[in-house]
Amino acid sequence: MICTGCSCLCEDIEILDSKVLNACEKGYKHISGFREPRTRNRVYGKEVDVDKAIESAIEILKSAKSAVIYGLDTTTLEAQRIAVKIAEKLQSYIDDNSSFCLGEFVEAILKKRIPSATLDEVRDYAYVLIYWGTNPYHSLPRHLSKFSYYPRGAKRNRGYDEDRYLVVIDVRRSEIAKLAKKNAKFIKVENDLELIESFEKALEGKAWKYDVAEIVREMKKADFNALFGGLGLKYGLNGNYKRFFDFVNGMNNFAPLYFIPSGFHANMRGFNETLFEEVGEVNKFSFRERRSDSQFSFSELVKNEKVDTALIVGTDPIASLPFDVSKKLLKVRKIVIDPKDTLTAKNAEVTIASAFSGIESGGEMIRSDGVRIKLEPIEKAEIDDVYILKRILEGL
Amino acid sequence: MPLTPMDIYKLLPKTNCKKCGEQTCMSFAFKLLNREKKLEDCKPLFEEKKYEVQLKKLQEILKPLEKATETGLIVRSELCNGCGNCIVACPVHVERDPQGAGIGKGPRIKDPIYRIENGKLVIVNMHLCRRYGKNRILCVVCRENCPTDAISFLEG
Numbered sequence: 001m002i003c004t005g006c007s008c009l010c011e012d013i014e015i016l017d018s019k020v021l022n023a024c025e026k027g028y029k030h031i032s033g034f035r036e037p038r039t040r041n042r043v044y045g046k047e048v049d050v051d052k053a054i055e056s057a058i059e060i061l062k063s064a065k066s067a068v069i070y071g072l073d074t075t076t077l078e079a080q081r082i083a084v085k086i087a088e089k090l091q092s093y094i095d096d097n098s099s100f101c102l103g104e105f106v107e108a109i110l111k112k113r114i115p116s117a118t119l120d121e122v123r124d125y126a127y128v129l130i131y132w133g134t135n136p137y138h139s140l141p142r143h144l145s146k147f148s149y150y151p152r153g154a155k156r157n158r159g160y161d162e163d164r165y166l167v168v169i170d171v172r173r174s175e176i177a178k179l180a181k182k183n184a185k186f187i188k189v190e191n192d193l194e195l196i197e198s199f200e201k202a203l204e205g206k207a208w209k210y211d212v213a214e215i216v217r218e219m220k221k222a223d224f225n226a227l228f229g230g231l232g233l234k235y236g237l238n239g240n241y242k243r244f245f246d247f248v249n250g251m252n253n254f255a256p257l258y259f260i261p262s263g264f265h266a267n268m269r270g271f272n273e274t275l276f277e278e279v280g281e282v283n284k285f286s287f288r289e290r291r292s293d294s295q296f297s298f299s300e301l302v303k304n305e306k307v308d309t310a311l312i313v314g315t316d317p318i319a320s321l322p323f324d325v326s327k328k329l330l331k332v333r334k335i336v337i338d339p340k341d342t343l344t345a346k347n348a349e350v351t352i353a354s355a356f357s358g359i360e361s362g363g364e365m366i367r368s369d370g371v372r373i374k375l376e377p378i379e380k381a382e383i384d385d386v387y388i389l390k391r392i393l394e395g396l
Numbered sequence: 397m398p399l400t401p402m403d404i405y406k407l408l409p410k411t412n413c414k415k416c417g418e419q420t421c422m423s424f425a426f427k428l429l430n431r432e433k434k435l436e437d438c439k440p441l442f443e444e445k446k447y448e449v450q451l452k453k454l455q456e457i458l459k460p461l462e463k464a465t466e467t468g469l470i471v472r473s474e475l476c477n478g479c480g481n482c483i484v485a486c487p488v489h490v491e492r493d494p495q496g497a498g499i500g501k502g503p504r505i506k507d508p509i510y511r512i513e514n515g516k517l518v519i520v521n522m523h524l525c526r527r528y529g530k531n532r533i534l535c536v537v538c539r540e541n542c543p544t545d546a547i548s549f550l551e552g
Contacts, residue, residue, distance in 0.1 A: 012502040019513050022502030024478035028515030123500060137543050141479040142500075150484040150541070151500030160485065160541075175543035179481070 001376045004074065004266040004358030005030035007368040008140050008147070015378065024141035031359060039341040042351040050352065050383055057311075057335045057350045058395035064309035064333070067092035070298045071315035073265035076363025076375065079385035080267070080274040083313060086393050088278075091288045093307065096271045097315065098264070099284045099297035104241050105229055105261040106272040107282040109370070114248045117226065117258035119369045124153035127222030128215065128255075130167040131262075133192070133232020137175035139263035140368075144176065148226065165218045169195065170232060185215060192236030196247045203254055219255040228262040260369050266358070270366035299325045302332060309333045311392075313385060314354070316342035337388050352388050355381035399457060399550065401425040407450045407457075408438065415439045429550065431461060461550065467527035468550035471517050475546035478515040482538035482547060486510065488524050510538070517546065 003010045005027035013031070014021040020028050041053040048056075061067060069087045072080050073096050087094040098106065109116040122129070129148050136143035144150055149160050156163040166184035168177040173186065180186040187210055189195050198208040202216040219225050227248065237244050251257040261269075272282035279285055281292035294300065298317070301307045302325050310332050318326040319342060334348040339360070345351045355361040358375045361384035365373055404425040411421070416437040418424040427433040435454060441447045464470045480502075483489060489497035489508060496504030503511055507521035522528055526535040527549075539547045 014502065020515070022480070022512050023515060024480065024512065025515030026477070028478065032514075137477065137479065141477055145480040145484040146500040150481055152490060152494075152498050159487075159490070178543055179541060181540070 001031075001378050002358055002365075002373055003027040003031060004356075004365065004375070006140050007262075007264050007266055007268065008142055009266060009365055009367045009373045010142055010146065011373065026141055035340065035356065035359075037341045039336075039338055039345045039351055039353045041353050042348075044349055050388075053350055053352045054388060054391050054395065057352065058392055060309060060333055060335060060350060061086075061090060061311065061392065061396060064090065064092075066307045067309040067311065068298060068301055068307045069094045069311045069313070070317065071096060071313040072271050073097050073268040074314040074357060075267065075385045076357050076361070076365060077267070077270050077274055077372075078363045079313070079357075079389055080271050081278075082386065082389040082393055083311075084275060084278050086311070086389065086396065087285075088287050089393065089396050093284075093286050093296050093298075093301060094275065095284045095296065095298040095301075096268060098268050098272055098282065099294075100299065101231065101264050101268060102229070102234060102261040103268075103272060103283045104234065105259070106269055107276075108241065108245055109259065109261070110273065110276050110282060114245050114259045115252060115257070116260055116370070117224075118371050119147040119260065119367070120371070121224070122226045122258075122260070122369075123147050123151050123156075125155050125224035126153075126226045126258075127156070127163070128165045128167060128219045128225040130169065130215075130225070130227045131176060132169040132227060132229050133171075133189075133234070133236055134228055134230020134263045135170065135174040135176060136228075136262065139230070143228075143262060144179070148228070149179075165215075167215055187212070189236070192233060193238070193240060193243065196243060199247060200250065203250075216254075219251070219257065223256055225255055225257045227257055227259045229259060230261075230263045262368055264368065267365040269368055269370060270364075273366055273370070302328050305331075307332060309335070311335045311337070312344055312348070313337045313389075314339075314357075316344045318347060319343040337385060353383070354388055355384040357385065360384065361386070399429065399460070401429050403457060404428055404454065407454045409440050409444075409447060409450075411440065413440060428458070429461075464550055465519060465522045467522055467525050467532070469519065469522070469525075469527070470548050470550070471519060472546050472548070473516040473518075475544045476517045476542075477544065478512045478517065479543065480512055481541040481543065482517065483508070483510050483512065485537050485541045487535070487537060488526060492524070 001013050003013045013023045041050050043056045067090050108114050166180050168180045169187045169189050177186045194209050198210040198212050201208040202212045284296040285292045286296045335350045336345045336348040337352045337354050338345050339354045339356050360379045360381040362375045362377045408421045416424050493505045509524045511520050
């Protein structure tokens with residue numbers, strides 16, 4: 001089966017004698033342990049059947065003056081496409097977690113501002129691997145062993161200590177920084193922009209704040225290098241994305257460097273690509289104004305009290321977003337489609353019980369590098385996100 | 397901290413009484429660590445009352461030895477997060493399973509050394525390990541690539 005615990009979407013998971021093989025701890029808990037407590041179909045706290053819950057949801061959406069559709073990062077591409085159609089019909093806002101996650105990087109890749117590659121290519125050809133502001137030990141546990149540092153690839157078959165060069169850039173000595181021993185380098189970074197400057201100076205042969213001359217030398221040796229950027233990089237850049245994109249493109253004049261965002265929900269990139277195909281933007285989009293703006297991100301909309309209704313699919317904003325956002329979210333009418341009884345589901349006007357994508361319902365998802373992967377569910381649920389969203393769309 | 401023969405020697409009677417069959421207490425400490433001898437072979441330690449405190453300490457520090465496999469491997473599964481670095485880095489896996497563990501996937505051979513079960517590392521077949529048997533070599537690749545030090549060996 002395919003594990004949907006993180007955006008690695010590992011395809012080699014087996015279930016043998018009720019044991020889950022090959023999945024990391026995060027994936028195992030996602031597959032077996034984290035499914036309780038299940039949510040029930042509820043309307044204003046009263047338990048109802050699924051038809052009644054969907055009808056109430058349609059009524060609320062019809063009466064909404066300004067609605068937002070949010071979440072969708074853990075569901076399938078099929079469900080995301082229907083959600084986009086619902087947003088278009090309602091002329092509402094649509095957003096997912098990527099507005100505060102790695103949406104900007106995915107957008108740059110989709111708009112071809114920076115070169116990117118697939119993780120299979122990384123395994124086969126990459127020499128220098130830079131992990132910048134990301135700690136896959138927590139976010140993508142099998143990233144190093146499955147795709148980047150440890151596996152032997154077609155052109156890199158001599159193992160990690162000879163055929164790979166690992167660079168870890170982080171503010172602290174993270175778990176993967178401990179692995180940077182032989183043929184590797186750990187840079188404790190204080191200012192990401194200064195580090196970019198150091199790289200650029202190193203290309204000119206000058207020394208700057210950070211010692212990166214060796215990394216640049218190694219990069220020039222190879223015909224394929226990869227940079228994995230995480231949230232640490234995004235927030236370290238402080239909004240200066242162009243500076244970073246120019247740096248990646250500038251680097252490519254000397255040594256090929258491919259950027260792959262790493263560390264997010266299972267199908268966050270899927271949502272970005274779905275919306276990009278439909279409207280040409282990746283997130284925080286308003287169908288009324290037909291444009292994307294930072295003011296249209298879910299937390300900004302809620303904070304500025306721009307919406308009165310929210311359709312939330314497969315995420316728990318009350319628990320995960322800052323207090324001033326979640327406090328205001330309580331005043332918004334919420335329709336939650338979720339298999340799990342989250343804090344948001346408990347506080348919602350309408351809750352519709354759904355199925356876990358990838359475990360109980362099939363479909364397609366997109367891995368962090370843009371590869372489409374068909375899910376292989378182990379159970380078959382009748383009511384899943386696609387069914388519920390389709391009925392809501394028909395009702396509207 | 398790994399256990400050394402010196403740690404064991406310090407707690408032994410240090411009389412070189414030879415009752416265990418060894419010439420010195422130091423050599424007994426070495427064999428104890430290699431699990432060629434048992435603590436019970438040291439007779440004075442159990443018979444004489446003055447060694448009571450030392451005996452208790454010895455039994456305590458030798459406890460991990462019982463958990464270790466024949467190759468001296470100890471896996472602390474509470475620290476493991478199932479990243480699988482050890483499985484993919486293992487030279488034996490690469491040689492025997494080039495299309496499975498060798499390229500980062502879960503092992504495809506029937507009896508791999510390690511496997512991830514329910515998110516934790518388990519030892520399946522120690523006999524394949526390079527540390528096993530007469531012509532063993534002290535390979536530590538899996539330990540070196542564990543980000544949480546969940547894998548350790550008796551010698552450190």
